[in-house]
Amino acid sequence: MKHSNERILTTHVGSLPRNPVLSELLIRDEAGETVDKAALAREAEAAVRHVVAEQASAGIDVLNDGEQPRVGFQTYVAQRMTGFGGESKRPRSPDYTKFPIWAAQTARRLDRRAKVTNAPQAVADVVYDDLTAAQEECRMFRAALDGLAKPPVEAFMTAASPGIIATTLLNAHYDSHEAYVFALARQMRKEYELIAKDFLLQIDAPDLAMERGVLFQDKSNAEFVKIAEMHVAALNEALAGIPPERVRLHCCWGNYEGPHLHDIPMREILPVLYGARVGGLSIEFANPRHQHEYAALRKNKLPDRFVLLPGVIDSLTNFVEHPEVVANRICEAVDAVGDRSRVIASVDCGFGTFAGSQFVAEDVVWEKLKACREGADIATRRLWGKAS
Template structure:
């Protein structure tokens, strides 16, 4: 995994907002409507070219296709795997159950969106069809982002746990067996990304977010045991992929809400340290978790692990001042104890689901530009001068 010895590098968590035309096509296709294949292919080409150019213009070092080719970061899975049908009945999260007006606000703000709480469920044995679709994604990205556009490239894939909690189990005799089946099948996608030469990012909000979602009724100790089970499934699924070729993203849910019941980072950090990934990407700009560097300081960040802290918040249209970004980066470096093992990033994605983008597209590019400017300020202070990577 790329690190820099003379400046702070920048990346983001993966999803970037889609344009209105592509959003409509993706939602229609997910709903089973007939969509012109040539049209959606053309729109994907246009969208990927645009987000690649916008990332480059903003100064992103480690970039991707912005997940323009997917309707959601994990809900696209039934397009590539058999065994899914019907509709999951996802629990209402505690934020929304305790503040029902948030649901009303949510529905007004996002009247047409991809499936989130009503994704299909596993009604038969899950099987990955083939890797043609992920290969097509990578090929389009490579066509739209020639070598040298980014210092390094990455691609995302969902964890077995977030698929299991979103596309819920109606077939396997236990959650653990369903989780293991998903780990076995998702491995095909993980390997395809790795073998294409991209950094694999596994998105695992289940390791934190599900405390207030599917597992909201568990005791703290039972949730941590479940978290450990989910982490083990990830490690099993990526066996054979070197630690420096994959990174793990953990978050508390990419929505604008109270987040009062979020599990503290200090509680899950010992489990996260069991990852075989080379880097952890964690929210730290989220107002509910901006203090959590203290947990890292107390838990002795491992010497062989890169920290990719969120220093840009992903649900607000405020554009962080570069000085704020620089201070957040400096705090991350202080708790890690090594400037070379910090890569500046966003808290989460900006286009988690088609039709549900909290931040305006034009503001996203301004936020990424501020990320670069803040990283440059931090670099000047950490190295004593501005230099090139």
């Protein structure tokens, strides 16, 4: 994983907006409707080329395929692995009960999207024997990268953590939640190792924060931390064969525009994140609910082995951050870490976590990524005292 040795590098979290045609095909395919698979493959490949080119044009240094071939950032595994069926009954955040007017408005905005609360569940032993879809996604991404006039500083691809799979595709088969999580870890290891051969691997693990207010909303913070530690132990087992410096971990409190009154404080989960066998941590810092969280980093310093990928761009609003604001956020992150080389400017979360579900318009997304680059250039001049 590259460091910001000469200037502040930029990246994002993973998912990017899918065009309406691709989104509709992915949603219909997930629903079991008859879909022209060749057309779906063509749309996905064209979309990958498009988002890769847009990232490069915006000046993003560490880019990815935008998760274009996937129906959802974690629910895609139900289409790649066997052992899933039926329908999960995933609970919702207490926000949906406390704020019914907001909940109704949100439902109207998301009336046609991929499965989330009703995703399949584990009904038999989960097995990941066919890596064809993952291999094809890697091929599409590599082809898009090869088509760029200039290669990026680095390229990454995301994969769901065992914990977020287990808390979304619920368990209706294993004797315990822990047994299910470790079973998923053993199977997801295959995808992790495949990705890490060619790209940086990003593990998407919102379960390490978000699930305190969702599946485990009846637990205390201390009880949740114990569960999160178990999730990290399973993840570490899955990552055992991959050098930590080839892996970055994304953690968030849920990528939805809502009150977030029940989010667990970062100070409670930071020690858990530090236990992960990774080289980089991607965490929200830009949205209004978590802009203050640098205080936790100052009290519990980022270990030397980690790079921080702070969110300096909000993934849920169509406001385009002013580059000076972005630069201020980057410099605050550097101050908290104490080392400019170990900070890579990023986004809070994905811009298209599920097909049919995005809060920021595509043309605004590219402008936000440009603002990230411009803000990083300003921060570079401040931190290095030179032109970027």
